Amino acid sequence: MKLDRLLGIITVLLQNDRTTAPYLAEKFEVSRRTISRDIDTLCQAGIPIITHQGAGGGISIAKAFKLDNAAVVSLSEPVVIDLASHYKAHLTAKIETIKQAAIEKQIIAFDYYYEKGESRRQIEPYMVVFQWSSWYVFGFCLERMDWRMFKLNRLWNLTLSGIPFELREIPPEKRDFNNHFSEDIKLVALFDKSVKYQLIEAYGLDCYHETDAGLHFKTGFTNRSYMIHWLLGFGAKVKVLAPDDIAIEIQTISKDILSLYL
Secondary structure, eight states: OHHHHHHHHHHHHHHSSOBOHHHHHHHHTSOHHHHHHHHHHHHHTTOOEEEEOSTTOEEEEOGGGOOOTTOSBOTTSOOOOOOOSTTHHHHHHHHHHHHHHHHHTEEEEEEEEETTEEEEEEEEEEEEEEETTEEEEEEEETTTTEEEEEEGGGEEEEEEEEEEOOOOOOOHHHHOGGGGGOOOEEEEEEEOGGGHHHHHHHHOTTSEEEOSSOEEEEEEESOHHHHHHHHHTTGGGEEEEEOHHHHHHHHHHHHHHHHTTO
């Protein structure tokens, strides 16, 4: 989705002094030509992007435009990015509450829903992050006693505790938000040609190569549960080639679904 990719490119440029078109193309799984068009779009929108030619060249954003390098969304700036979605109103309220808590340095509490269930969490909030199509809050979790990212769409009943906290030093490796989203699951699948548009919409023109048998697709996923649900949405129009355990799980779920209708 183009809007998500444009926001992602801005995020990379804000977090790094300089990057390259090949890196962006690989990161967002599109062609270099698509990245070039995206850069033109951002320039036309008034984002001061600079292209450096020659050895050691690349793409950067004017330093005067940069926000806090430690944050994707600076909590000291009145930044609003309007992402139309079912959760729009909830997201706006959550972001404003988290911004207030971070500025005032007070602990927040919320119910968090995840694969293993749900729990009430308390964290010291440091920043709001827009990372690869979703909003997160980054902070120090008082339950795990470690730095964590929490997805805002899974976070509900958010409250300000009124309890102050002292700022901690964020370890350098925790500042690299990509470390929170390592694509450890390498999926290889064969899709029916009729769903080509859906693959392009989700992962760009270069996410597959066409064969006589279908569309050969290969990419990495961070979240196993999300990947399986995404695959199931294609029904009989996809076959998982690897890894084997994913193929077996798809078979098991498919049999369970079939049993509901027998």
